[in-house]
Amino acid sequence: MRRYSIFAVAREALRYHSGWEKAWASPEPKKRYDVIIVGAGGHGLATAYYLGKVHGITNVAIIEKGWLGGGNTGRNTTIIRSNYLQDPSAAIYEKARSLYEELSADLNYNVMFSPRGLLMLAQSEHEMRGYKRTVYANNLQGVETRWIERDEVKSLVPILNIDGPRYPVLGALYQERGGTARHDAVAWGYARKCSAMGMDIIQNCEVTGVRTARGKVVGVNTTKGEIDCNKLAMVVAGHSSVLAEMAGFRLPIESAALQAWVSEPIKPTIDVVVMANLVHGYMSQSDKGELVIGGGTDGFNNYTQRGSWHHVEQTTRALVETFPVISRLKMLRQWGGIVDMTGDRSPILSKTPVEGIYVNCGWGTGGFKAIPGSGYAMAELVAKEYSPLAADFSLKRFKEGQFIDESVAAGVAH
């Protein structure tokens, strides 16, 4: 793999960039692999990468039904944070966030991780108490967050309507090293490295069946034929139930549409990421200049990558109320992704009822930020059958009742 650098670009400029090699190869599948990973989203690719990098397992295929990175990894609002409340969540998201800090250098691909700071606005006493609790928890978990008062909020986000009128901002949970990254680049950077390690990324190849013998996985059927494997990792987000069905088990997952949209590009107007959870909206500004906006999930099962319009209205209202200056800006494009929602809204990294099959899913509306950490933990789970970061996210929690519920605000006030 040829290294990327400004000097390499300069050299190539002289010959009209004719000498760049392919970022990743597009091979035909081999007959068998040690590990097959289904799904070339961020999580699948990161799993493969750390399997190779940390565990030396490189006889790996990543099978993707469409184009790599085209699932939720390619359609999310790119928020990265690790200010989670429960220990297991904080551990894996912070692992991810800290890997993001080094990712561009590690992959030799600029994923544009931008720790621009992230605010979760407290707009009720109840939210305020929840966020203060999170700060205390985070401090013990090694996650740097702090509670900031409204004046500091205002100075970080001058366009914020801090006085309401409906829900005045009382302060915010602030993670200074939360931020965003260039979502596509995360997938591409991992893919390039996986390919360079000799792994096969097989695009436009759909897994259509899972073959097992005596309770153990032996391979998969695909639109490009049968492929054998010792171990199979299903990392297909919204399609997890479909894959599980092929392997004969059910998951605590429902697939629903989550939407996002962007404004037309404008000059820098908001430097940090703002989440206003009470009114269900969040917003940041990309390097290209568009405001990137997301809100609530549809409540019904859906595989169409399109959501219902009323969420767009509801979230836009919330944000116009929060940032009145955006009212005359225009919505450029809206789209949807299919998110995998679990029973407790926390992810699953787990062995399954079938020996040799592992699942990594359930990241729902928030797994972009987890990609490096999840890949790291999943690789460890697949390679060593145990990962401390993954331990609490196993499927058995649904039987035992040991949920990881992040919705501090789920309990109703008064």
Next chain:
Amino acid sequence: MSQRLKTGGRLIDRSKELTFTFNHSRYKGYEGDTLASALLGAGKSLLGRSFKYHRARGLVASGVEEPNVLLNLGKGDRLEPDQRATTTELFNGAVASSQNHWPTLAFDVGAINDYAYRMLPAGFYYKTFMVSTWAWHKLFEPIVRQAAGLGAAPTKADADRYEQAYAYCDVLVAGGGVAGLMAALKAAAEGKRVLVAEQTAHWGGRAPVDGGEIDGMDPEAWVKKTLEALGKMDNVRLMTRTMVAGLHDHGYAILYERVADHTPGDGRPRHRLWRVRAGLTKVASGAIERPLAFAGNDVPGVMLASAVRDYIVNWAVSPGKEIVVVTNNDDAYRTALCALDAGQKVVAVIDAREMANGPLVQAVKERGVKVLEGHAISKVRGKSGVVAVEICRQNGTGSVEDVLGCDCVAMSGGWSPVVHLYSHSGGKVMWDEAGAMFRPDPARPPVGDKGQPIAEVVGSANGALTLTALCAEAGIAGGAEEEHPITPVWIMPAKAGNDLKFKSFLDFQNDVKVSDVQLAAREGYASVEHTKRYTTLGMATDQGKLSNINGLAVLSDALGQAIPQTGTTTFRPPYTPISFGAVTGEARGEIFQPLRKTPMHGWHEAHGVHWEPVGLWRRPYTYPRAGEGHRDSVNREIVNTRTNVGLLDASTLGKIVVKGPDAGKFLDMMYTNMMSTLPVGKCRYGLMCSDNGFLIDDGVVVRLAEDTWLCHTTSGGADHIHGHMEDWLQCEWWDWKVYTANLTEQYAQIAVVGPKARKLLEKLGGMDVSKEALPFMTFKEGELGGFPVRIYRISFSGELSYEIAVPANMGLALWEKLNEAGAEFSAMPYGTEALHVMRAEKGFIMIGDETDGTVIPQDLNLGWAISKKKEDFLGKRAQLRTHMADPDRWRLVGLETLDGTVLPDGVYAVDQGVNENNQRNVQGRVTSTYYSPMLKKGIAMGLVKHGPERMGEVLDFPADNGVVLQARIVDPVFYDKAGEKADV
């Protein structure tokens, strides 16, 4: 140079002159102009700068597809960035300025990037600046950000208002060109309810400009006649300035009506967003002309051939005096003819086809215009305006045969049907080899709720590009000159070398060139979606209306595969950008969200309340008096309530009546307690769990009659719990005879609390409220001070307390009366914070504080409220799971700091060591914490591992700034431990 012609202009009214400013200079235009036509008419052709290289840019198009000329429009609270000049109707006093340059449009420092273009290919950023996150974030990214973006963001809140509306129709016609009008006529004649939406201010689309004949009339006349006919029909609604922005699932169309963009400040809503449920949408959105990809095709003065025609015919503006037409099809010859008719010089027509001899070509040739067949433009000369074009063979590498002086290039690469609406909810397109275009595949339409097609496409949107084809499709007599076939041209000249390809633009706004797409292909970003994201092709504010097809053709070529194999990127709404204001509609300010008000809401406001949002309600948090901080007033309210009497507006508490022969059995399932055995006339505190075992709500249940119970819920929980009950009744136990009704709002509820509460009620009179007549945990109905009331003897504060329910319409009167009559007992209102402190002093839990969705009643030592006798209740099975039965669960205790200070909200008690993930071990946390003005010290409740078994132990709570607070585990009942004050 562009200029206004002396005559003509079908859309302008020369008798109505308008003035406007552009970059601080004043200009004139006419009513009917767009900002674009007026600027062009005023001789302005350099109007913007591109995104990345800051190249000089002018108008390319005349409609929604315009990628270059986006302006800042208006100022202050009416400033709008990125406003397309071509779709902005001119109005008197308009203020516009160009964007994305510094210091001026003519001299832009950013244009330095253009010289470094070879250093800035697609993907440049991915390959550079990855040394460290610090360097990226602190050094490079700020530069990138500042350079990007287009217009300046507004800094003031919007002065305009917006609204939304619903409409229903059988047939929605999207587009008011001739195809749309034909479709409307047909549907209307069939008696359908028809709604026709046209995005511009004018009907007829292209046909009046392009000419031909329909039903024996010229298109203009036909359009007029048809509109008259449609206008007379009751079942037809015609809407101009209304763009169909999206066609969503089940035929839900979003329409964007620009009501008052052209009459700002006239009091009308600026935009109206329509949500139309249409049985069928007839997509008649026309076609958009494609540019040709030759070097310098972005220099101001290079325009779409159809746009040149539009400016001349519609607005009497000629974009140039000496025009070169470059094309691969016959339609562009109309531009040559039109320019000639308008008295302009047509230098030559450069036709990439080896042979061109259709009737239109002949007509041009006959008028003495040089037609160069098999030729191409190698390069455009000029920087801020076209000076000349270099001519070469199309199938060569671009060696220059001739140089033609000109000031305008009219280009046509063929037409692309506007298939967006058809595609938004899943309709598929197919490649039409002959027409060199993607058009809707009628076999794979978007489908509706019944699986039926929800869209059909007509006219040029359907690939019936010529008027002849369009009329044939509609079954109406008519047509225009016959046209000979197009020859697709994706790169001009076909074998252009790097020097040309690095200047041949595909996406004008985002500066994506032929070379960028080829680079993406070379580097393996081979899926069209990868190419799009790697190069940003089609991601600009025109969403690839001009660039997509050219781009994917170049990509296909680079990959050596057929165009249909490459496919298109996904079309997504909105068709053109729509304002967030319109999406917001009326929901701003006071009516952003419903604000639920109790009958006493206004009184609280008039009495200086500090509010706290609770769901959609606002509840009084406290009533600070002059000079008082919130903490002072809360303390005052507590002390007063505990020593005299306090009044609380408790109206928001949920009140659900449950009645029927099976109501007791039902409530036994809903609550963890036994409710069926509650005697009539009595009250009982109850807990509700979800079937997953977690505590979801609590409240007092009252047995009103043998078969009737009244369940109180938390304020936030009322609707949810009512829904929860109905869910189980309707979907699980539908044979049980139970009716419920949510009576939350029927009653105002007032808590009269404190040692003097009884005296106050006795003063009002009418009911015996003595301990004997109305004992603790009972209720009574009657008349109090002339009000029909129901009084509950329940207490959430540990004081003597009466909760009085009165019909809501009398709530305020009773509240006022209690305040008045209470004066002699020092009665004063108290808010939710005082309520919270008082309940915490008593060790009562609060849903949302002690619970957070992970807590079960057992954690809160509420085992006494969990019936052991019942076989089943919601949550019972769940609570048997290993983790829920785990003796190590954290359980409720009281906490008292050793020094009497108040523990901060949410702090954790640490334990020894760290866990596997290197996180500090913890053994408990604070759930509620307050200063108790009665005890004059901090009190808290918390959940602690084995808590109740560890009374007296001291725990460490790391708090702010490295301080570790120490607190002792104590009984959570801090005040009146013996419970003597309530039951008096």
Next chain:
Amino acid sequence: MSKAVSALNGQSHTGFATVTEAGLKGMVTLRADLDSKALAKGLKALGLKVPAQRAIVTEGARSVAWMSPDELLVLCGYEEAAQVTADLEQALAKEHALVTNVSDARAMFTVSGAKGDEVLMKLCPIDFETLEAGEMRRSRAAQVAAAVWRSGPEELSVICFRSVAGYMMGLLEVSSRKGGEIY
């Protein structure tokens, strides 16, 4: 009883249509088997009959509306609501039924004028062109539940919960502002 005041005490605004809070109204919710004879009898005593699905039947100063397959809403004078409740309760004493006075839990509005429909078109996902007199639609007005019917020539009535009466009036006022005429 003079102490009773409706949510907005009869507030009114005139734009291109007039929107008015209708003041105190009697309303009684009735949940029962709608086929029951006792019910028919009870309603008959009030001069009313069981309405068909989605219908609202008016007789003199009283109306009764179909709310769901097992629920009706009786509209009457505010002062008589308690009595109507008691009478219906009496009539249904032997049946499994729930009769309850909800007069204070609701607010009622009228929208009048030739363009009244346009006010509600902005708020409710209802096809007003097909809403016949005599039909009541339970739906939504912007973000709150609402029931809408044609209560007279060029008049529509709207019922919502009392707590959101202010919000409803806000919606109606904004939607009926001059300049906001649609057609």
Next chain:
Amino acid sequence: MLTLTCPCCGVTVEETELAPGGEAHLKRFGPGSSDEEFETYMFARKNPKGVHFERWRHAYGCGKWFLTARCTATLEVFGSYPAQTTEPPAELIAKIKEKRPGWEGYK
């Protein structure tokens, strides 16, 4: 933005007047059931890409729950029926089979 017909009111309404309620025909397991049974009832979901039987409440209308069969891949609605059933009606199953010949039927 879906439209569904409420079998209780007979009106076709839009999604914003409804509240979605997840998979239909779940069998509740209470005390006495095994851990597996309870987990299945509480969490395991079919979540099919295709025909799905699901619950909706006419929340802004009559307040009643009803059930529908809907394709999660095309959003086509095959029909709605009252909530008071333990299995989809046979006519509906037949109708779906006719429209989706490959469908394996209600499981």
